[in-house]
Amino acid sequence: MSALAHVAGDPAVSPAPPAPETKKRGWTAYLLLLPGVLWLGVFFILPLVQLASVSLQSRYPGFPGYYYRDLNFENYVSALTDYAPHFARSFLYAGLATFFAFVVAYPLAYAMAFKAGRWRNLMMICVIAPFFTSFILRTFAWSQILADEGPVATVLNFLHLLPGGNIINTPLAVVAGLTYNFLPFMVLPIYASLERADPRVIEAGGDLYANGFTTFRTITLPMSMPGVLAGTLLTFIPAAGDFVNMELLGPQQGKMVGNVINDQFLAVPGGYPVAAALSFTLMAAILVMVFLYVRRFGTEELV
Amino acid sequence: MTPIPRRRRPQSPPAAALAAAAGGGLSRRALLGTGVAAGAGLALTGCAPPEPPAAGGIAALDLPTDVSDTEKTLKWANWTAYLDMNGKETRSPTLEAFREQSGIDVEYFEEVDDNDSYYAKVGPQLRAGQDIDRDIITLTDWMAARLIRDQVVQPLELIQMPNVVSNLLQPLKDASFDPGRLHSITWQSGFAGIGYNRDKVGRELKSLDDLWTDDLKGRIVVLSEFRDTAGLVMQSQGVDIESDWGQAEFEKALDFIEQKIDEGYIRKVKGNSYMEDLTSGNAVAGITWSGDIFVLGFDTGDPSWTFTLPESGGTLWSDNLMVPITSTHRRNAQRLMDYYYDPAVAAQVAAWVNYVCPVDGAQAEMEKIDPDLAESPWIFPSAEFIADNNVQQFRVLSADEDILYADLWSSKVMGN
Numbered sequence: 001m002s003a004l005a006h007v008a009g010d011p012a013v014s015p016a017p018p019a020p021e022t023k024k025r026g027w028t029a030y031l032l033l034l035p036g037v038l039w040l041g042v043f044f045i046l047p048l049v050q051l052a053s054v055s056l057q058s059r060y061p062g063f064p065g066y067y068y069r070d071l072n073f074e075n076y077v078s079a080l081t082d083y084a085p086h087f088a089r090s091f092l093y094a095g096l097a098t099f100f101a102f103v104v105a106y107p108l109a110y111a112m113a114f115k116a117g118r119w120r121n122l123m124m125i126c127v128i129a130p131f132f133t134s135f136i137l138r139t140f141a142w143s144q145i146l147a148d149e150g151p152v153a154t155v156l157n158f159l160h161l162l163p164g165g166n167i168i169n170t171p172l173a174v175v176a177g178l179t180y181n182f183l184p185f186m187v188l189p190i191y192a193s194l195e196r197a198d199p200r201v202i203e204a205g206g207d208l209y210a211n212g213f214t215t216f217r218t219i220t221l222p223m224s225m226p227g228v229l230a231g232t233l234l235t236f237i238p239a240a241g242d243f244v245n246m247e248l249l250g251p252q253q254g255k256m257v258g259n260v261i262n263d264q265f266l267a268v269p270g271g272y273p274v275a276a277a278l279s280f281t282l283m284a285a286i287l288v289m290v291f292l293y294v295r296r297f298g299t300e301e302l303v
Numbered sequence: 304m305t306p307i308p309r310r311r312r313p314q315s316p317p318a319a320a321l322a323a324a325a326g327g328g329l330s331r332r333a334l335l336g337t338g339v340a341a342g343a344g345l346a347l348t349g350c351a352p353p354e355p356p357a358a359g360g361i362a363a364l365d366l367p368t369d370v371s372d373t374e375k376t377l378k379w380a381n382w383t384a385y386l387d388m389n390g391k392e393t394r395s396p397t398l399e400a401f402r403e404q405s406g407i408d409v410e411y412f413e414e415v416d417d418n419d420s421y422y423a424k425v426g427p428q429l430r431a432g433q434d435i436d437r438d439i440i441t442l443t444d445w446m447a448a449r450l451i452r453d454q455v456v457q458p459l460e461l462i463q464m465p466n467v468v469s470n471l472l473q474p475l476k477d478a479s480f481d482p483g484r485l486h487s488i489t490w491q492s493g494f495a496g497i498g499y500n501r502d503k504v505g506r507e508l509k510s511l512d513d514l515w516t517d518d519l520k521g522r523i524v525v526l527s528e529f530r531d532t533a534g535l536v537m538q539s540q541g542v543d544i545e546s547d548w549g550q551a552e553f554e555k556a557l558d559f560i561e562q563k564i565d566e567g568y569i570r571k572v573k574g575n576s577y578m579e580d581l582t583s584g585n586a587v588a589g590i591t592w593s594g595d596i597f598v599l600g601f602d603t604g605d606p607s608w609t610f611t612l613p614e615s616g617g618t619l620w621s622d623n624l625m626v627p628i629t630s631t632h633r634r635n636a637q638r639l640m641d642y643y644y645d646p647a648v649a650a651q652v653a654a655w656v657n658y659v660c661p662v663d664g665a666q667a668e669m670e671k672i673d674p675d676l677a678e679s680p681w682i683f684p685s686a687e688f689i690a691d692n693n694v695q696q697f698r699v700l701s702a703d704e705d706i707l708y709a710d711l712w713s714s715k716v717m718g719n
Contacts, residue, residue: 049348049349050349050350052349053348053349053350054349054352057352059706060355061703062355062702062703063355063356063452063453063702064449064702064705064706065426065430065449065453066352066353066354066355066430067352068352069351069352071339071343082714086718143579143583144583147583147584147585148583148584148585149583149584149585150583165521166521166585168585169521169570169571169585251570252564252569252570252571252572253564253565255717255718259718260718263713263717263718264713265423266419266420266423267419267420267423267527267709267712267713267717268706268709268710268713269449269705269706269709270706271709271710271713
């Protein structure tokens, strides 16, 4: 799973592989690393440095949209004080979406790995198929499906199951949208680790008089933990920074931090530094949360 | 069975370095100092932000050499549904005629979706003097004011544009953001007011207060352009938006809008995409632009879509053609601007877009195309119509106000 490489910390970037055996072999290894290192340098490190630099700039007085170099930590203070609720909301919605994606994805991945038989490939295509259309278009489609006069709301209203009268423009629609959009990122890693599990080990659980649930709890689930860990990270991280679902499906009140960043960048003349500071803070917060999470639930190896 | 001691995982090199640095008896102050030093290093490493414009004004700038005589091309960025189109909406008859007449090949881009996002995209390039590959861009008054202040548009030679000089409506010649129209020419104007579906609402809406009723709760959209939405609310609060109001009046209007969002009356604050909410039925009324509602009625075949100005008044805005500072085809651009100020051509455009036509004499030409449209006050408003309905233009904001009010709007209304 190459997509997992950055989550796990790309081995390509960690410096100095332990004691190369010969000089010649060392050189080849470094040469092979070069494209990857260049790529990371140009498209990851440089933009990050630029973003950090912008996050400390100040507005040029009298000229909206112009900045000068500075050490304005005030940007971070205002990012944290003005937009703390937005951070909390982002993490809450991303957390809920991750939880629901897990609840849906685990049985699906389990079925694909152990029960699907000849349907496995078809199921796999169904999981991947949404990637053939753009993320934005799919979210737009949901905004049509969930619209007040659309099929879902009409049926639910007819059955009097919708107290507020509408689904779209509620936090529920946002969490549902996030869950839907990142579901494949949860299914695929779990499937990959379940599919590799040795069925004989699971059989052995039965031989040792464990019932189905105990076997699952003590054997299958632990074996799939690397996949679950990867899946939750791949879902939570992009979901926490997402703004499209909130923009298209969410309410006017109670935006996520991604929307604030978008707004500061595009709509406020002179908003670049605060937007950059918000982005940096978001990145740092996610990093800390992921670090604690991996410390707590991490296994020795990812996948 | 003895438990196997869990091996402590080796730290990654950066983490190990950090732990060594933190654990090595480094005091908090020293750590803070290191942080500030690292910040200073970062602040200096990034690309330098562009310098603000010099005091000399646009007239003192060096313009790129104009190659219009040899290169008969022109690239025009405009908003959607803002030029006459043939039945399949693939070609514009007036643009075709211009090509025949002048030999200039015009590439037309419907790429402006929103003033802010368009300028956020091209602004940094223009300020750094990089070509944006467009020769005409079309933006609203206040944004035009910002471009002129940033000195990223070229001065226009009015002497090359006799139609513009003689046919631009008198009130527009005095635009406060560009006195004498040296840098921008009006493309179309329009009203902001109340747009609604009379059948679905079930009654006439005459004032903004008519929107805040229980049956319309959560079914109202308003524009994300604060000059229109806050402008209309300020008018309803008795503010003369053309005169010298200040932050207190603006904040009062924003508090009102925020309250209406919190109470659930206003469902969404949106840019051009508010039309989707009206078509999908999520919203049945709102603060909208005039031409959009006529187009909506035409597209859906539903005659109950109505546009009206609230009793307290509405706003009038214009979109303007400008030549970016990097363009080398200014002469070609001026020919096109002059061409669209021919009354017959202007009438053809107005008959399609249904916005306010800025060209004197187009009304007489419209009689030949569609006598009903020639009578429409939404396309050819008389001075009395403007005065009777208290139609006003949001006053031009100073640079500092521009930032302050956009910030307030963003924090109170857009992302609360």
